[in-house]
Amino acid sequence: MLLEVKHVSKSYEQFRALDDVSISVGEREIVAIIGPNGAGKTTLVNVVTGLLGPSAGQVLFKGRDIAGAGPVALAKLGMARAFQLVQVFPALTVRETLSVASISRLGRRRMFSRLLVDAEIDKAGEEIASIFKLAGRLDAKASELSQGEKKLLDVASAFALNPEVILLDEPTSGVSTSDKYAVMEVLLTAAKLKGIKSIILVEHDMELVSRYSTRIVALQEGRVLADLPPRKFFANSDLVSLVAGRLPRSQGPGRNNAVH
Amino acid sequence: MNDASVTSVLRRPSPKARLVDQALFMPLAILALLGALAALPHFSSPYTIILLNSVFAYSIALLGLNILFGYSGLLSFGHALFIALGAYIAAVFTSKLGIKYLEVILLAAIVAGALVGLSIGALCVRYTKIFFGMMTLAFGMTFHSFLFKFYNITGGDQGIRVARPLLLGQDLGGGKTGFLTGPFYYYGLVLLAILAIAAWRIVRSPLGLHLRAVRENKEKAAYLGVEVYRVRLIAFVISAIYCSIAGVLIGVTVGLADPELGYWTQSGNLVFMTVLGGSGAFAGPPLGALVFVFLQDFLMASTQYWRFVLGALLVLLVIFLPRGLIGLVENIASRLRRQRHVA
Numbered sequence: 202m203l204l205e206v207k208h209v210s211k212s213y214e215q216f217r218a219l220d221d222v223s224i225s226v227g228e229r230e231i232v233a234i235i236g237p238n239g240a241g242k243t244t245l246v247n248v249v250t251g252l253l254g255p256s257a258g259q260v261l262f263k264g265r266d267i268a269g270a271g272p273v274a275l276a277k278l279g280m281a282r283a284f285q286l287v288q289v290f291p292a293l294t295v296r297e298t299l300s301v302a303s304i305s306r307l308g309r310r311r312m313f314s315r316l317l318v319d320a321e322i323d324k325a326g327e328e329i330a331s332i333f334k335l336a337g338r339l340d341a342k343a344s345e346l347s348q349g350e351k352k353l354l355d356v357a358s359a360f361a362l363n364p365e366v367i368l369l370d371e372p373t374s375g376v377s378t379s380d381k382y383a384v385m386e387v388l389l390t391a392a393k394l395k396g397i398k399s400i401i402l403v404e405h406d407m408e409l410v411s412r413y414s415t416r417i418v419a420l421q422e423g424r425v426l427a428d429l430p431p432r433k434f435f436a437n438s439d440l441v442s443l444v445a446g447r448l449p450r451s452q453g454p455g456r457n458n459a460v461h
Numbered sequence: 462m463n464d465a466s467v468t469s470v471l472r473r474p475s476p477k478a479r480l481v482d483q484a485l486f487m488p489l490a491i492l493a494l495l496g497a498l499a500a501l502p503h504f505s506s507p508y509t510i511i512l513l514n515s516v517f518a519y520s521i522a523l524l525g526l527n528i529l530f531g532y533s534g535l536l537s538f539g540h541a542l543f544i545a546l547g548a549y550i551a552a553v554f555t556s557k558l559g560i561k562y563l564e565v566i567l568l569a570a571i572v573a574g575a576l577v578g579l580s581i582g583a584l585c586v587r588y589t590k591i592f593f594g595m596m597t598l599a600f601g602m603t604f605h606s607f608l609f610k611f612y613n614i615t616g617g618d619q620g621i622r623v624a625r626p627l628l629l630g631q632d633l634g635g636g637k638t639g640f641l642t643g644p645f646y647y648y649g650l651v652l653l654a655i656l657a658i659a660a661w662r663i664v665r666s667p668l669g670l671h672l673r674a675v676r677e678n679k680e681k682a683a684y685l686g687v688e689v690y691r692v693r694l695i696a697f698v699i700s701a702i703y704c705s706i707a708g709v710l711i712g713v714t715v716g717l718a719d720p721e722l723g724y725w726t727q728s729g730n731l732v733f734m735t736v737l738g739g740s741g742a743f744a745g746p747p748l749g750a751l752v753f754v755f756l757q758d759f760l761m762a763s764t765q766y767w768r769f770v771l772g773a774l775l776v777l778l779v780i781f782l783p784r785g786l787i788g789l790v791e792n793i794a795s796r797l798r799r800q801r802h803v804a
Contacts, residue, residue, distance in 0.1 A: 250684075276686035288684075290677035293670075301674045304667040305686025312668045312695070313659070319667075358685055 202227050202261075203366055203399055204249070204280075209258035211244050211423075218244040219255070220423040226366065228398045233410040233431075235403075236420035236444055242403050245420065246370060249401070250282050251275045262366070276305060281364035283356045285371040285403075289343035295354055296339045299326035302361035325361065332391045333357040349376055353387070360391050367392070368401045373409065381406070385413055411435055419444040498650055502642055510642040511714065516747075516754045517649035518710035523735055523746030524660040525703020530732075531740035532664055533696045534676035535586065538594045538728045539601030542581075543574055543701045545608060545723030547708020552621035552718035563626040563648070563713075570705040578701025579694070586693040589679075601725050608720040620719030623712040641714060649710055653747075656703065661743060663699065672696055704731075733775060739785025748786055 204226040211219040219241045226232050236242055247253040249260060254269030261267070262278055272282070290298055303322040304310065316322065330336045333353045338346060343354060356372060372388060373381035392400060404410050410417060410431070417434045419427040427440055435441055502510050522544060529535050547570040554560045554569065585596040608615045615621065625640055633644045663669055671692045674682040679689050712718045721727070730753070738749020756774075760767035782789055 272680075272683040273686055273688050276684060282684050284681075284684075288678055288681040290674050290681065292677055293673060297670055297673075300667075301670055301682065301687060302685040304671060309667045310671070310688075312666055313662045314667065315662065315665055316667050316670055317665060355681075358681075362686060 203263060204401075205259075205261040206245075206249060207259040207261065209245075209248055209255040209260060211241075211248055211253065212256045218423050219248065221258070222420075222423070222425055223258075224418055224425065224428065226399050226401060229415075230399045231402060231413055231415045232399070233402045233404050233414035233417045234420065235405070235407075235410060235417060236426075239422075240420040241423040242420055243370075244423075246282075246368060246401075246403055250280065250368060276362055276364070279363075279365040280368065281359040281362045281366075282368040283359045283370065283372060285374050287348070287351045287355050287375065289346075289351050289354055289358075291344035292342060294340050294342050295330060295335050295346070296323070296326050298343060298354060298358050299329050299361045302358050306362050329357050329361045329391075329395075332360075332394055333387060349380060349384075352376060352384070356388060357391075360395055360397070363395055365398045366401065367397055368403070370403045371405060372402070373406065381409065382412075385409060389413070407441075495650070495654060499647070502646060507638050507642045510646055511638070512754055512758055514641055514646060514649055514714040515711065516751050517653045518707045518714065519731075519734060519750035519754065520653055520747035521656050521710070522704045522707035522731060523738070523750055524657055525700040525707075526731055527735060527740055527743075527746045528660060528663060528669075528672070528703075529696045529700040530735060531745075532669060532676065533672045533693055535589065535593050535693065535696070536732065537585075537597040537700070538725060538732065539581075539597030539599070540700065540704050540731055541723050541725065541727035542601040542604045543578065543704030544708035544711060544727065544731075545604065545718070545720070546570070546573055546577060547705040547710075548623065548712030548715075548718035548722050549608070549615065549621065549708075550705070551626070551709045551712035552623045555624035555626055556622050561624065561627045562630060563628050563709075566626060567706060567709055570709045571702050574702040574705025575698055578698040578705075582694050582697030582701065586690060586697050598725060598728070601723065601728055605720055605723045605725070608723055615720070618720060620717050620721075623716050623718055626713060637716070645713065652706070652710070656706065657747075660703070664743060668692060668695065733771075735785075736775070737778060737785055739782075739787035741784055742787040742791070745785050745787035748790075752786060 202225045206222055206224040209219055209222045210217065222241070222245060224232070234242055234245065244253065248255050248268070250272065251260070251267045251270035251274065252272060259266055259268065262275070262280060265278065267275060267278065275282075290301070293301070300316065300322050303325045304316075307321065309319065309322065327336065327339065330339055333356070335350065335353060335357060338350060343351060346354060352372070352375060356369065359367060369388070373384050376384050391397075402410070402414060414431055417427065417429055417431055418425060419434070419440065421444060426444060427434060427437075429437075498513075501513070522540070526537065526540055529537060550570045550573055551566050554566045560566065581597075581600050585593055585600070588596055609618060611617075625637065628644050628648050631644075633640065635643065671682070671687045674685070674687055675689050675692060683689055708722070711722065734749040734753045735746045736749070737753055738747065739745030757767065757771065760770050764770065778785070784791075
């Protein structure tokens with residue numbers, strides 16, 4: 202198992218945001234975490250990415266306890282995260298943004314060496330940019346990009362860490378309905394090319410979930426309500442209406458494409 | 462094709478030639494500037510040259526400070542502390558310990574600046590924005606009180622005299638003015654050039670990029686593996702070292718280390734110079750130091766209300782030139798370039 206969440210609870214004073222949650226994520230999986238607002242998705246993501254320590258339980262990544270380890274340690278271990286709201290460095294160019302991640306990955310934290318002449322960092326940035334269709338925008342500042350390009354840059358910079366596991370929080374939020382499949386295809390292509398072992402997808406959109414995930418974890422009121430493959434999940438209409446409110450339009454077998 | 466269009470085609474440089482043009486422009490401009498500054502003592506009055514000694518010192522301080530402010534986004538109101546630290550080290554070494562080698566004094570200032578910067582920075586860089594500013598201000602005021610009250614060690618409000626140091630082990634004779642307008646002027650110029658190259662390398666390095674990433678969005682930076690606290694602390698220590706070195710030069714130029722050097726208004730002046738020159742560009746702060754030193758000197762000679770004029774200037778600056786004088790220079794340069802393209 203790459204990632205194991207074992208009996209995790211998280212309380213904020215009176216409120217129990219997570220209640221004895223156990224999930225495991227193995228290689229070649231795309232695990233969708235779904236649930237209504239307030240079900241505990243964000244808290245779970247924050248605990249999994251080591252931003253929050255759990256009140257009880259353990260989070261193991263590659264067998265190591267990462268509870269409260271923080272984002273930097275996680276990036277080193279091989280887990281990356283992209284946020285729901287677009288996060289970029291407005292004054293940095295696309296090339297510079299991707300270099301930030303490459304510097305961390307390659308451990309080039311030097312003070313005097315010239316970044317401009319580091320061909321390896323430059324090449325890594327150009328490769329990622331071309332996967333994410335940003336090759337023509339390498340020298341544009343993030344603030345000059347369109348909303349869609351910003352989203353791609355945000356995710357691309359997380360991929361530039363060459364993580365083993367990537368956690369995507371609604372990667373298509375803010376992207377038009379017609380573009381969301383294109384964005385997902387880019388993400389999955391990138392994951393294949395960069396050898397990412399598994400993806401955790403926090404998603405509202407049932408169409409995307411049914412089409413792309415290999416497993417669905419449904420949360421409700423801080424508990425795991427279901428942990429099923431999409432076919433079984435969507436076969437249970439009571440469960441679907443309870444968690445998602447409605448069935449996806451393109452209900453059916455789905456594509457179920459694993460990462461590798 | 463008429464004659465005019467033929468000549469315009471001929472005159473237009475190829476894209477490659479223009480690239481070489483641009484790549485060579487900056488080094489040539491810098492060499493020309495250094496040459497002009499080196500030749501200046503032959504043409505200029507000693508008074509101007511002594512003012513330039515201060516400009517060199519403040520330029521060094523601001524180059525370091527801008528790694529913290531311009532590149533990391535942390536605005537300090539306490540860095541006069543490090544200037545005073547450097548000046549008092551120069552005073553104690555030359556007047557009390559009898560060690561007059563400037564290189565030894567500079568080394569001591571670098572070590573002291575790094576140690577004090579590390580301990581104060583370790584506490585301050587946990588905070589940002591106004592909280593960081595207040596923390597640095599508090600440390601600056603504490604140090605000022607120490608200089609002021611501990612008469613036995615620091616000479617209280619009298620301060621300590623800074624005797625003339627030996628440059629590269631040489632006592633070059635001559636009077637005080639001869640020293641400041643001759644050997645010491647060139648010493649300061651060379652030191653500025655070396656430290657400017659070092660600062661340039663730092664802002665262009667992986668560390669420099671991580672600093673800018675933290676300035677722009679520290680949460681995102683952390684998720685990309687940037688050690689936010691560590692890089693901020695490094696920036697703080699670099700700025701402390703630069704300011705301590707500047708303090709030594711200021712102490713030697715003035716001939717005295719007194720508590721006034723560490724007063725918080727001096728920290729404010731450092732910020733003023735940075736804003737005046739423009740924190741967004743590498744060359745902005747040194748330009749700010751140059752204009753500030755000469756402007757303050759001119760205003761102090763012209764009117765007793767010079768503080769009022771400087772204050773009004775700061776207000777106008779923030780309103781009309783938010784990118785500082787360097788922003789103005791860039792605007793004019795890009796306008797000229799456009800005109801040349803049209804013509």
